[in-house]
Amino acid sequence: MSKPIAVNGDTAIAMAWKQINPDVVAAYPITPQTIIVEAYSDYVADGLVDTEYICAESEHSALSICVGSSAAGARVATATASAGLAFMWEMLYVSASMRTPIVMAVANRTLSGPINIHCDHSDAMGARDSGWLQIFGENVQEAYDNTLMAFRIAENMKVRLPIMTCLDGFIITHALERFEPLEDEKAKAFVGPYQPVRPLLDVKSPTTYGPIAMPEYYYEIKYQLVTAMANAMDVARQVMAEYGELTGRRYDLVEGYRTEDAEYLMVAMGSTAGTVRFVVDQLRAEGKKVGAVKVRLFRPFPTEDLVALLRGKKAVAVLDRAMSPGTGAPLYMDVVEAASQIGSPPRISNYIYGLGGRDIMPEQLSSVFGEIIEGRGERVNYLGVRK
Amino acid sequence: MADEGSSSLPLGGMIIEPGNSRRYRTGEWRSQRPEVDKEKCTNCLTCWIYCPDNSVLVENEKMMGFKYSHCKGCGICANQCPAKAITMREEGVE
Incomplete structure (x- = not known):
């Protein structure tokens, strides 16, 4: 052992x-x-x-x-x-x-x-x-x-x-x-x-x-x-x-967490994916129909796996720990491309976060879920930046 | 134009057949071609020494002209020829 x-x-x-x-x-x-x-x-x-x-x-x-x-x-x-x-x-x-x-x-x-x-x-x-x-x-x-x-x-x-x-x-x-x-x-x-x-x-x-x-x-x-x-x-x-x-550790290209009956999803990569699941559990306890998606394989991008997870959802927040000044960030772009294969795709918004090592806190992710549930928020959002 | 499809080419375009550059007719890149005036040529073979593409034809120690299949028309031979026997001429112009 x-x-x-x-x-x-x-x-x-x-x-x-x-x-x-x-x-x-x-x-x-x-x-x-x-x-x-x-x-x-x-x-x-x-x-x-x-x-x-x-x-x-x-x-x-x-x-x-x-x-x-x-x-x-x-x-x-x-x-x-x-x-x-x-x-x-x-x-x-x-x-x-x-x-x-x-x-x-x-x-x-x-x-x-x-x-x-x-x-x-x-x-x-x-x-x-x-x-x-x-x-x-x-x-x-x-x-x-x-x-x-x-x-x-x-x-x-x-x-x-x-x-x-x-x-x-x-x-x-x-x-x-x-x-x-x-x-x-x-x-x-x-x-x-x-x-x-x-x-x-x-x-x-x-x-x-x-x-x-x-x-x-x-x-x-x-x-x-x-x-x-x-x-x-x-x-x-x-x-x-x-x-x-x-x-016994079962991994997949993309891993959904409490997604089956979820109406709202948050997509993330890397260490933040754990924080997202923590927040999903908190909000589930409050009766909110939320789920988490972790992208493990980014290239090649598992488009079909994403499509299966996104289908039928109301709104999705894609967290990007990177920016593309002038447009949406890379993970968001790929998720949107995947969702374009769905007849009536969910509303998808991009949340840029954690640049230069800034911490991402559970409360921030809770408020992101709040925004997408209420249909607020821009297409591309800069989470926590002092404007 | 080549006709091999992506899947029939070796991985990463590697060359797995030694010496096949012989079949790659780099002479097609030429915009000017060297021409020799054998009246002036002394068969000193300076052109043969300098040619970077091994495209000066030599038989019995005599300069016999150029291998146009692989001469890229760089003009080094014309530049080096001590007898000024080599002239560069525009391709496609009579």
Whole structure:
């Protein structure tokens, strides 16, 4: 039996990597991800893993090393946050298009400016069109569980895409929580050995990775990402089901809570999803027909799952921990797109919250439910901002 | 225009057949073509040394002209030719 222990989210991710023992970890430290690569470098120094650990001189180099290593046939992990992810920008698209299934922890932190080290999702949201898979965790347990599942989803032969395992900076990365790791052997068996596709080091099958593609081919090669993303939806569902059998923790691409007879829903990602369920329970006790929806897999976006949950509801509030100045925020846009498939869709409004690490309190979420129940509120709302 | 569909192309556009760039006729990119005046040419092969696309044809140590399937028309040969025997001419103009 696995024993529950208390660690922070970053350490839980390092522990997951230790069990998987990737061939290469190349990284550059950045708050609030640093504990992951620090802890992992200890494992390397202590001989607990045989990973080739490369301290790169920047995030751009770190991800470039990951791409090269993956093409060479290695299982690869890395971690970053905020400006670090932004500095990887060029290589994000390259790694996705080159189909290198790198697993990268993203300790969600806002982007400058103003400079700020705290949590929001603006770093990951900006990368949503890069072709990376993105999975969000709510707590330390999920940060760990998502990591083990991420290797399986990304490396699946029908997918072969890099994946970001996102966890809220500080709220999950640095908070000590009780969690249950799998026994090493179980974790190793679940993830399995790495299977490369035409590794560069196989000199008997010479391969060129990442060649130029002119207008005659670029579009078709990009379209491969569309196919891979569609496959990833089914693969993620299978991997989550298998993980549920193994651990008893049953996850889904999108998870509804008290939604069946609900008339009003609140959609969220990351640590706030727990706060939303807490508020749902409070309001249910008052007889209000409310429910919560947690989006675990953000890319590919599980549109059909959302449609099933939104159908027949009166109003929906979508919480975004990121903004898109000049229009609605990313999660809202995707939820609205999903709802457009419903004959008479619910009224959907966007609530931007928690930017730069500002706390989100249960009372605020209660008042959001109050607004959507009464049909008040703008299309896009900036929750708690001093105007 | 190519006709392979997305699903029939190798993953990520990787090249899994060595040496197939021979079939990629980069000469189609050319806007100016080099022409040699063999009256002036001394067969010094400076053009052959400098050509970045290996498109100067040589037989029995004699300069025999250009491989237009892969000459991109960069003009380096014309620029380097000590005998000024190579002229760049606009493509599509007689």
